[in-house]
């Protein structure tokens with residue numbers, strides 16, 4: 010009968026099966042015969058969690074026993090994605106779980122698809138934080154991640170008639186098996202009120218902040234498993250709770266709504282993630298979020314430090330606080346408040362200790378992305394902190410003058426921006442309150458010294474350093490691309506699993522026909538899988554044998570999805586006018602969310618979908634060109650798209666992409682990159698070799714020079730008839746017959762200003778695409794380059810990045826893996 014047909018589970022699979030069944034029965038409360046897929050998902054997750062908790066407690070006890078230094082990673086975003094398969098893989102239980110479930114008639118892949126993505130981030134910054142957490146556990150860095158437990162993560166993107174619409178992402182609908190609520194770990198967070206100054210016993214000024222309102226920050230802990238499950242760190246996310254759930258007097262007075270307003274207001278702090286990934290919303294709630302989690306985290310780590318080490322003055326030796334961009338920069342003032350107002354430390358000692366404890370990472374040079382808050386808002390919401398910021402600024406300006414700073418430099422160094430209605434520059438506050446400030450790629454860190462932090466770098470030389478980003482090879486190779494990981498294990502052994510730089514052992518196989526065949530077969534299988542997703546999502550049939558050309562990332566003008574779609578239209582026109590030519594079949598895959606209020610980015614999404622509608626149904630191009638915009642790009646969709654790519658589009662205006670991390674994921678999965686010399690593309694070229702990457706376009710210096718000289722998009726358009734034809738078509742409504750003027754704005758903006766130099770790079774970009782077509786026609790040469798990319802991407806493991814932070818910024822040891 011049915012049951013007997015099921016495969017037998019042996020060894021650990023058998024005991025793991027029993028554990029799953031026990032969880033299903035006693036934790037989920039479901040009889041196996043009636044259990045639904047979601048029930049099995051929960052039971053399996055709880056079973057895995059048990060195995061993880063044992064290692065978690067062992068790690069925590071070990072760290073206490075060692076009494077060593079901990080890293081505290083402060084981030085308003087953790088773009089985690091799903092945790093089941095990643096946890097099974099890191100615990101070495103993937104095969105075991107698959108066998109255990111099969112023995113009760115359940116398919117691991119089916120139930121794994123039901124897990125909601127923890128989308129507690131916007132894009133690069135948030136995903137980097139998640140990769141860093143996994144790598145810190147892997148290389149033995151005792152660490153806590155601190156952030157906010159948003160009830161709603163990044164919005165769900167729906168594409169309605171080609172337009173992006175947003176709907177709330179309720180990731181907790183089925184609960185979250187990975188977190189442990191810590192009701193007992195709660196801190197009061199104050200807002201508003203006033204500061205009472207009095208005189209201390211030694212005549213020194215004593216300040217006491219009396220907040221007008223208080224919110225409770227309650228901890229929820231999620232274990233973070235490292236590779237091989239050797240160490241498990243903690244992600245502590247704060248949830249906002251109102252100290253008093255209901256104001257009874259209002260309720261008794263019949264004002265039932267009023268009775269809840271205080272609570273609703275308090276708890277709105279952890280309601281939703283701000284969906285902006287480059288332009289500050291500038292809203293008070295955002296500042297409340299930033300202070301809320303920063304204060305709770307600092308109170309928590311100081312409590313832990315005193316409990317173990319008794320003496321606050323040793324804090325910098327036992328705690329390294331890393332600020333993930335300026336979002337937690339208020340930490341500089343908050344730690345000062347704690348040290349001076351609560352621990353009665355002198356100003357000078359407190360400032361030295363703060364600076365020795367904190368370091369700051371900058372992730373963008375976009376002027377509009379650099380946070381600053383109006384002084385009046387800070388004075389109202391955080392009056393004590395504003396006092397402290399003034400005092401810090403006075404000290405900094407004194408130091409700057411002593412260092413011979415000019416008035417212009419003083420104005421630039423100042424934390425207070427006297428122009429624009431007096432605002433507090435959070436980047437400057439983070440800089441002066443840190444012992445180290447780093448960029449996220451070599452080019453970006455240099456540009457930081459030449460632009461946003463030029464004067465601070467002059468006054469405080471040697472503080473800026475570089476830490477080139479990385480990605481975890483567990484999620485982005487082993488879990489996302491088991492076909493390739495399996496082929497690599499068979500070919501070069503397992504060493505690369507513990508040290509990604511051992512992938513270099515693959516180089517000798519780059520020209521091996523047998524290996525090339527197997528490598529191509531893995532890629533083809535991944536492409537067939539993506540083709541199925543495209544079919545199911547868009548009803549569009551694509552040929553896995555075509556060149557899969559992929560651009561997936563947040564929608565932003567500097568990332569130049571517009572350059573890509575305009576070149577696609579030029580290709581479309583060329584195929585139509587020269588059908589006789591031997592065109593390379595291409596599938597152009599796009600995906601990415603636009604910030605809800607970012608209109609011009611939303612028009613680019615619409616343009617891509619308008620072009621797709623035309624091209625995909627045009628018999629003249631047959632199967633030579635397909636365009637697909639996949640909705641709701643997130644971590645889980647990235648894990649399906651990236652292993653299936655032949656070509657990775659990293660085409661940002663040079664000088665504007667701080668690093669990029671998608672670029673690394675594609676190359677590690679055997680895609681070739683077409684890109685500008687921007688961010689980490691530069692270091693990727695240095696590692697994979699200039700012959701194995703397609704670099705085009707202006708350099709950052711040339712972009713700077715052209716902008717300084719004045720841009721001339723009209724001349725660029727006149728110089729390239731193909732571009733001119735494309736812009737005429739788009740501008741006149743060829744792709745929007747129902748609304749011919751729809752894309753007029755996009756074309757006019759390009760023709761009149763083109764701040765992102767799309768027209769300047771179009772010709773070289775298009776020419777490079779044709780060179781790529783030519784190489785595609787010689788599979789052996791293509792595959793050799795793709796294999797060399799995989800072989801030489803090991804350095805871009807976030808394990809290496811974390812070792813760099815540990816060595817130079819945090820000053821703590823790491824361990825060899827495996």
Ligand SMILES: CCc1ccc([C@H](C)CC(=O)N[C@@H]2O[C@H](CO)[C@@H](O)[C@H](O)[C@H]2O)cc1
Pocket residue numbers: 131132133134135137285286287288289290334372373378379380449478666667668669670688
């Ligand atoms: C205040 C609004 C806001 C929110 C997020 C951000 C982030 C800094 C934007 C971001 O994600 N930056 C990306 O960070 C990645 C990780 O370092 C880099 O690889 C990307 O190049 C960078 O754009 C800026 C401004």
